[in-house]
Amino acid sequence: MKIFLSLLFFGIAAGGFAQGNISTEVSSILEFQQYDRAIHIMAMLLLGFGFLMVFVKNYGRSALTATFLLVSVALPLYLVGSTLIHGDGSKVEIQRLILAEFGAASLLIAAGALLGRIKMHQYLILGILFVPAYMLNEWVILDNGLGLLKSGFADTGGSIVIHAFGALFGVGAAISLTSSKAIDTPITSDDSSDRFSMIGSMVLWIFWPSFCAALVPAEAIPMTVINVFLALCGSTLVTYLLSVWIRGKISIADIANAALAGGVAIGATCDHAGHLTALLIGLIAGAISTTGFAVLQEKQKKLLKAVDTCGVSNLHGLPGLFGGLVAIFVVPGLSAGAELTGIAVTIIIALGLGLFSGKVISLFGRRVEAYSDAEEFADVEVE
């Protein structure tokens, strides 16, 4: 009988042990799969945001170098900051890397508003000022740091805390920084720079599902991914239609930018919306964004006396806010009060610290000429 017992227990124990190992392997596999998404997001940061900004004709070298520097300053800063807050810096996991990449994405959005009007070292200062501001907002909104958001906040793919935050911070800084001379300097593209910017746009479109699904549990991934692609299809189609309708001809800048608005807006609801809702959110976001680029951009410039070089307020700002508001109607059990509070707090922190950061950055130098590589780069062809 004792033999039985021991056999029995051996059987159970062995089973348990083996399962323990396999469970560990399964969870390390699941973590590893986050790794693939982390790489996809890095492609969005460098090739995506980087090349999207190359549309400015004679400023391509600068835009790409700035992208490299902004990412290289944001990742270590965020990881150090996160270690100070959460501890355990000896073993940083993929999840924390992804959160750092989210911060870098938001920073690149902010930089898009200032593109071409600050010097290279000022992008570094922007990064150093931005990351703590971003982490403060993240702490208030997602970690409920001030106790304002007890009933939760829906923003899986970062419509509010990544996109709207970055855009508003950038617009704030642009208000502080834009010189009157820069307001009158035209921002021009050409055949070549437009095609380069489409590389960026397409890279963002392709990998957007990995951005939104980066930290979503495995079982929610298929729904999330398909929602994101449907939202992007919606915004792409409507961007073409509205661009022609408003302007008479298609603007490739509308296509390169507003086609992505569906991705921005679906962020807040990507793991909760039904597929048709996702398509609809994309359609509306694309319409908002295209109208922004085709109609509002010039008005914003005059109203704010500020230039938003890449139009981030129209790609990331308005569609991001729209996406956050839609969550109130789409995410089950979400408190409208909490969502609205979170959005309001984000707007205040982003605009306020953006305005402040712009002032600080302006102390560190001034370009002679906007939107030109030649001032800072060697070996630039003179046209």
Add this chain to the structure above:
Amino acid sequence: MKIFLSLLFFGIAAGGFAQGNISTEVSSILEFQQYDRAIHIMAMLLLGFGFLMVFVKNYGRSALTATFLLVSVALPLYLVGSTLIHGDGSKVEIQRLILAEFGAASLLIAAGALLGRIKMHQYLILGILFVPAYMLNEWVILDNGLGLLKSGFADTGGSIVIHAFGALFGVGAAISLTSSKAIDTPITSDDSSDRFSMIGSMVLWIFWPSFCAALVPAEAIPMTVINVFLALCGSTLVTYLLSVWIRGKISIADIANAALAGGVAIGATCDHAGHLTALLIGLIAGAISTTGFAVLQEKQKKLLKAVDTCGVSNLHGLPGLFGGLVAIFVVPGLSAGAELTGIAVTIIIALGLGLFSGKVISLFGRRVEAYSDAEEFADVEVE
């Protein structure tokens, strides 16, 4: 004794339950891995097919916008169609997304034949006409919809149902659509457009294994992947050799296109061929395709009175048909009759509905000038 029994059953049940959970996790992991391939295929659709078509010198903005629109119309259409046929649209899985991407790939191939000779909204009409035609062929061939193919059809990577179908549909439409003026309009590239098209070519090359292995069971993936890469190596090497040999100098258009013919041709046999066979299939496919571009292209134009802008008949048509025929000798247990029937049906549906669709598309407008962004895009430089 009862204690034993319960312990025993508890042991078994617990084991079974835990394993059940792990099995679920394993299968969700396996589905998730399809997700990575779905993203890779999306890179092929936008960056790959999109930039490959940028070789046309003054038509880059249009080619990229058309790519965006074709993908954005094909994915939702296919998913809606698939829901109507198979039901359960509330929860679309990654597998269905991949099938939709396959349809979009075939559509982009078809569009490559017409590139530059239709207006932007006509690409949308092309997409709306193409997707049902593609799904009809898919239903007849892969679901054995008409009962013609009881003994199966080998086409894992879509040599026939994706590549040859798209190419033949496109050629059919081109026959209906090509104006006599367009036949005489030269299609030119330049230093810049050629380099952009190589981005597309390389993106397709890199991710081709994910296309062919997208829906293959996990254990067949290593063999499939290595077969695809070997076929691509074969076609790349032979393309260079034949391009020099036939033309005297290397044509970068041959390199950008025919180098991919191995990927097209290996599709039908990618999970069955031995590695040497795969290399050989690539070599022959590359030879067929390069000969097509260097010798047949001009003859096709005169014979059919139709322009195939991207030479899809030589990249996707002939190598696809070759790959499908090779399957008869390579795939164990495959019925030659069934394979030939499937190929014949595909040719008939593709050409027939392509001719018809071309007629319909021609009712919706006519370009003033072929291969030029300026007609439809704002802010285009005039040379």
Add this chain to the structure above:
Amino acid sequence: MKIFLSLLFFGIAAGGFAQGNISTEVSSILEFQQYDRAIHIMAMLLLGFGFLMVFVKNYGRSALTATFLLVSVALPLYLVGSTLIHGDGSKVEIQRLILAEFGAASLLIAAGALLGRIKMHQYLILGILFVPAYMLNEWVILDNGLGLLKSGFADTGGSIVIHAFGALFGVGAAISLTSSKAIDTPITSDDSSDRFSMIGSMVLWIFWPSFCAALVPAEAIPMTVINVFLALCGSTLVTYLLSVWIRGKISIADIANAALAGGVAIGATCDHAGHLTALLIGLIAGAISTTGFAVLQEKQKKLLKAVDTCGVSNLHGLPGLFGGLVAIFVVPGLSAGAELTGIAVTIIIALGLGLFSGKVISLFGRRVEAYSDAEEFADVEVE
């Protein structure tokens, strides 16, 4: 009682069997995850190395075609060679594909030293000579083929056996091959070629963690990945600072190249270094590489009477050697003697066989003009 016994054994056996299946699935999942990294590495080979070399103004078609050919000759050659040595060519696994890709990466580095001064078929000859040399070194160092390295060699990400080996082989061949006319021919870039080369640089940056972690066990992946990104952040930041400091203005060639030096140098210690150490290694490697490009490059040219077109000695050579030496202080239990022996052997084999291969390659033709597509490509614009 017998019922119990059988039940009991059935329970254990069933558990074991099911676990066996799951274990198999888990390990096939782990192998599959290597597949994703294999695809990432392929992106580095074609888009990464390929476009990085497009910086040479009128040689873009050639650089990209050469990249295609070098990869297409290296992969099958390595796989055939590996089958001859290790047997079992009927079922090549992903791991062997990754090793073949490593060889192709090293070959592309070597080719970067010769870029623009050999004809297209000579790149093929380079590949045919390089792969056996590379495999010889791999056998001596990693398989301890000569019994020299009994106590192991640290080089997970290939600082020595991939990067330094390729660079030294290339420099060796360049010494044998460079004509005095080529020494005086300037290598120029322009706005367009510089932006294309940044595509390559960014693709390499993005996927570098997959290169270093390609064959690392699952549990070491997070640490490896974050180390690689931190090293790249370090080299990117220091490259900008030093480029401005040494040259007065930023050189985009420094940015495109030296920013990657952190990835080269962290290779040897990527799975052992702490995160701060990784950042520091990146900072130093970036400083070494930028100094190389800004100061040493011209001196090397005069000293060696050889042109290293892409500066591979400054991107892959010096940072690779630095990374290998650092391993002595970072990797626990590593024998300094073994590491130094491995480095010395690599230097001797690479330089020796590089010099020899250069002589052989020079027997197969001579370019009329360096760094120009027009000599070998049809339809090239004449400036």
